[in-house]
Amino acid sequence: MTAAATATATAGATKDVRVGGHTVEVSRPGKLLFPGDGFTKADLVDYYHRLAGRMLPHLPGRPLVSERHPDGIDGSGFLQKDVPDHFPGWLARVELPKADGTVTYALCEDTASLLYLAGQACVTLHRWLSRADRPDHPDRLVFDLDPPGRGDDFGAVRRAAQRLHALLEELQLPSLPMTTGSRGLHFVVPLLRREPFDEVRALAREVAEVLAERYADELTTAPRKRDRGGRLYLDVQRNAYGQTAVAPYAVRARPGAPVAAPVDWEELDDPELTARRWTLTDADRLLDRDPWQGAPRGRSPAAARRRLAELRNGS
Numbered sequence: 001m002t003a004a005a006t007a008t009a010t011a012g013a014t015k016d017v018r019v020g021g022h023t024v025e026v027s028r029p030g031k032l033l034f035p036g037d038g039f040t041k042a043d044l045v046d047y048y049h050r051l052a053g054r055m056l057p058h059l060p061g062r063p064l065v066s067e068r069h070p071d072g073i074d075g076s077g078f079l080q081k082d083v084p085d086h087f088p089g090w091l092a093r094v095e096l097p098k099a100d101g102t103v104t105y106a107l108c109e110d111t112a113s114l115l116y117l118a119g120q121a122c123v124t125l126h127r128w129l130s131r132a133d134r135p136d137h138p139d140r141l142v143f144d145l146d147p148p149g150r151g152d153d154f155g156a157v158r159r160a161a162q163r164l165h166a167l168l169e170e171l172q173l174p175s176l177p178m179t180t181g182s183r184g185l186h187f188v189v190p191l192l193r194r195e196p197f198d199e200v201r202a203l204a205r206e207v208a209e210v211l212a213e214r215y216a217d218e219l220t221t222a223p224r225k226r227d228r229g230g231r232l233y234l235d236v237q238r239n240a241y242g243q244t245a246v247a248p249y250a251v252r253a254r255p256g257a258p259v260a261a262p263v264d265w266e267e268l269d270d271p272e273l274t275a276r277r278w279t280l281t282d283a284d285r286l287l288d289r290d291p292w293q294g295a296p297r298g299r300s301p302a303a304a305r306r307r308l309a310e311l312r313n314g315s
């Protein structure tokens with residue numbers, strides 16, 4: 001029997017996973033979520049189970065948006081913010097304001113919650129850059145670097161990353177790079193929760209502008225594609241209330257099931273590095289490495305802003 005036929009035959013079964021005092025019921029574990037690769041819902045749950053210890057430290061207290069693909073990645077997936085009524089009572093929630101009301105977001109505080117979401121065909125978790133207790137005060141700033149145009153020129157991404165890293169070091173802002181599992185890299189900067197999103201986004205924009213001024217032939221802050229002239233766009237738009245960024249170690253809904261994987265600075269020098277280097281099948285390889293071990297503490301946005309002003313003034 002082929003893998004696809006086996007998956008079809010077992011798609012209607014149920015698998016129970018006992019973890020953390022909860023029984024997580026995974027319906028239709030043989031359901032193909034990645035038809036071109038033969039990866040099933042059970043494979044997705046198993047991956048998240050194995051990576052839970054590495055992934056969970058990046059999730060507690062952060063509202064989540066779930067990217068669900070109940071019919072597989074070739075079907076019509078959707079982003080889910082509001083927690084459905086049928087989700088178990090033990091899965092943590094938080095109700096936060098939006099422009100015309102409120103949204104009740106899921107929180108992922110433990111392995112059982114992570115596996116439950118995976119069992120709901122949540123392929124990818126996207127996390128807020130702030131925590132639920134102070135939702136308008138982020139403790140993460142993110143720079144999003146994608147190849148220019150529609151291509152996959154990852155060399156341009158690596159060069160931009162090295163230059164951004166150097167500038168952030170000048171500003172005494174330690175950063176954590178991560179492949180997105182899609183096209184590019186995210187730079188995550190830990191912050192002290194002292195300023196609202198508007199101030200943090202303004203800081204990110206200023207940093208991007210300085211870098212674009214230094215490398216005007218290669219980098220740009222122009223939001224419109226027609227104004228970029230083939231240059232790499234330094235995207236800081238995720239730094240806003242209610243916006244999200246892909247969670248570290250999350251699987252992406254793309255052929256091959258690539259993973260958003262933290263990397264270290266030496267790996268950024270590797271010409272073989274791409275945004276999709278690691279996949280769902282690389283759980284052991286991901287567990288053998290921990291590039292973000294001993295991650296730096298959050299830094300003051302105000303102090304970084306003062307250093308940036310001094311830099312721009314030439315002092």
